Amino acid sequence: MKQKKSWWILIIVSLGVMTPFVLPYLNVDPANSRITITSNTIQYPLLLTHILFACAALITGFLQFVTRIRIQHPKIHRYLGRVYVMSVFISGLLALPLIFYMENFTKSLAFLTLSIVWLVTCWNGYRAAVKGRLPEHRVWMVRSFGITLVAVSARLLMPVLLLSYYILSGFSLPGGRAQMVEETLNVNIWVGLLLNFVIIEWIIVKKIKHEK
Ligand code: HEM
Numbered sequence: 001m002k003q004k005k006s007w008w009i010l011i012i013v014s015l016g017v018m019t020p021f022v023l024p025y026l027n028v029d030p031a032n033s034r035i036t037i038t039s040n041t042i043q044y045p046l047l048l049t050h051i052l053f054a055c056a057a058l059i060t061g062f063l064q065f066v067t068r069i070r071i072q073h074p075k076i077h078r079y080l081g082r083v084y085v086m087s088v089f090i091s092g093l094l095a096l097p098l099i100f101y102m103e104n105f106t107k108s109l110a111f112l113t114l115s116i117v118w119l120v121t122c123w124n125g126y127r128a129a130v131k132g133r134l135p136e137h138r139v140w141m142v143r144s145f146g147i148t149l150v151a152v153s154a155r156l157l158m159p160v161l162l163l164s165y166y167i168l169s170g171f172s173l174p175g176g177r178a179q180m181v182e183e184t185l186n187v188n189i190w191v192g193l194l195l196n197f198v199i200i201e202w203i204i205v206k207k208i209k210h211e212k
Contacts, residue, residue, distance in 0.1 A: 093119070
């Protein structure tokens with residue numbers, strides 16, 4: 001019944017990583033946006049709503065894996081589960097139009113893949129719960145939340161990727177620092193997605209082996 005220590009560490013690290021990225025959006029001022037706002041119509045409202053629901057998905061997602069809530073308070077688990085699913089759908093769908101504002105193909109394709117995988121894994125988890133297929137529900141929800149955490153891992157990976165860029169460029173910065181950051185931001189989602197995918201599937205295989 002006791003929650004693993006590593007779980008609490010993951011919560012603290014994730015919230016610690018995401019808070020500084022979310023804070024500039026809380027005063028609802030496009031001038032504080034970390035990404036360039038190129039249209040003064042729907043881009044910023046879409047981004048803001050995406051971020052707010054993504055935060056809800058992150059927080060409720062973490063709570064869904066707290067053993068005490070899941071086992072002792074199934075009603076709360078079901079309620080939070082609905083909030084998680086709704087937040088992923090809203091946030092994931094809003095990410096789609098945001099992709100059209102991106103100029104780089106590698107980056108936009110990464111976000112497109114991430115959005116689709118986020119929506120599909122969550123939908124599969126939701127459908128399995130509604131149909132009462134609980135083992136399947138658990139596996140898909142582990143996948144879904146692992147994809148939610150790409151937002152964290154992609155940001156955490158940035159220092160490693162910046163260093164790799166520097167090393168792979170022969171210990172030099174041919175296009176300067178700005179180009180290094182830009183090129184790294186074009187691939188960090190891909191690397192985060194791949195890393196999380198491998199970790200999630202590894203956890204699932206380990207769990208299945210353990211249960212046999
Ligand atoms: C996992 C699925 C997710 C997808 C597909 C996604 C998609 C996007 C997209 C397309 C943008 C615009 C990026 C740009 O134009 O450069 C964005 C920005 C943002 N997203 Fe998400 N997102 C996801 C998860 C999350 C989560 C879980 C959070 C956590 C709270 C989050 C927080 C943010 C923030 C803060 C920004 C603004 C960019 C920044 O300041 O770094 N996203 N997201």
